[in-house]
Amino acid sequence: QGQLVESGGGSVQTGGSLRLSCAAPGATDSQYCLGWFRQAPGKERERIAHIVAGVAITWYADSAKGRFTISQDKSNHTLYLQMMSLNPEDTAMYYCAATPLWQGCNHNHYASWGQGTQVTVSS
Numbered sequence: 001q002g003q004l005v006e007s008g009g010g011s012v013q014t015g016g017s018l019r020l021s022c023a024a025p026g027a028t029d030s031q032y033c034l035g036w037f038r039q040a041p042g043k044e045r046e047r048i049a050h051i052v053a054g055v056a057i058t059w060y061a062d063s064a065k066g067r068f069t070i071s072q073d074k075s076n077h078t079l080y081l082q083m084m085s086l087n088p089e090d091t092a093m094y095y096c097a098a099t100p101l102w103q104g105c106n107h108n109h110y111a112s113w114g115q116g117t118q119v120t121v122s123s
Contacts (some may be wrong), residue, residue: 002026004096009117016086016121022079022114023094026055028072035080035106036070038092038119045095049081050105059105063089086121094119 002025012018020036027034027053037048048061058070069082079096094117097110 001017004046004098004114006096006114006117008107009094009119011120012086014087014121014123015088017082017084018119020081020094020117020119022081023077024072024079024096024098025077026114027098028074028077028079030054031101032098033101033103034070034079034090035097035099035105035110035112036068036079037095037097037108037110037117038090038093040092045108046092047108051079052101052105054101065096083119086119088121088123090119092119093117105106112119 005023008020032053034053037047039045048064051058051070067085071080096114098109098112
């Protein structure tokens with residue numbers, strides 16, 4: 001599993017949408033958990049969604065349910081996070097992360113992290 005690189009962040013107005021991408025070589029077609037996390041200033045890091053790469057089983061935090069969709073494209077080794085109905089509370093640095101499946105997915109201590117991409121939602 002190679003270096004993770006996020007892209008797609010930016011500034012949008014309330015109600016807008018963004019799609020984040022994460023180049024995840026070697027992690028989308030193996031036994032990995034792939035997750036999207038976010039951290040706002042002064043707040044703890046929050047896992048908002050994860051996917052079990054081998055079988056595409058997904059999980060969402062309550063804050064993401066119904067608005068965000070995590071997906072993967074094995075052909076180009078990319079993880080996505082489609083975000084809709086954004087609001088100012090979604091403003092944060094967003095990170096993708098990967099960890100071997102044997103470590104489990106339901107935690108915040110993933111083994112590999114990208115550098116993050118900033119999402120800013122204005123009212």
